[in-house]
Amino acid sequence: MKEQKWIHEGLITESLPNGMFRVRLDNEDLILGYVSGRIRRSFIRILPGDRVKIEVSRYDSTKGRIIYRLRNKDSND
Numbered sequence: 001m002k003e004q005k006w007i008h009e010g011l012i013t014e015s016l017p018n019g020m021f022r023v024r025l026d027n028e029d030l031i032l033g034y035v036s037g038r039i040r041r042s043f044i045r046i047l048p049g050d051r052v053k054i055e056v057s058r059y060d061s062t063k064g065r066i067i068y069r070l071r072n073k074d075s076n077d
Contacts, residue, residue: 005055009070012050021046021066023054031056033066044069 014022019035033054035046046069053068
C-alpha cells in the first residue's frame with residue numbers, strides 16, 4: 001500500500017543549494033522542501049516569496065516535496 005501524504009500550502013522563505021528550499025507552511029511550521037522531478041523536468045523556476053503546494057510524509061514532518069507552484073494574483077504570469 002502506498003504511503004499517505006499530507007498536502008499543505010506554504011511560502012518559500014529561503015533558497016538552498018541543490019533544489020532545496022526553506023518553506024513556511026500556513027500553520028507556521030518551518031520545513032525543508034525539495035523540488036519534485038516533474039517541476040525539474042518542466043524547468044519551473046521557484047524563488048523566495050513564491051507560494052507552493054508541498055507534499056509532507058506522515059512519518060517525517062520536517063521534510064517535504066514541492067509538487068506545485070501556485071500562481072500569484074498580482075503578477076502577469
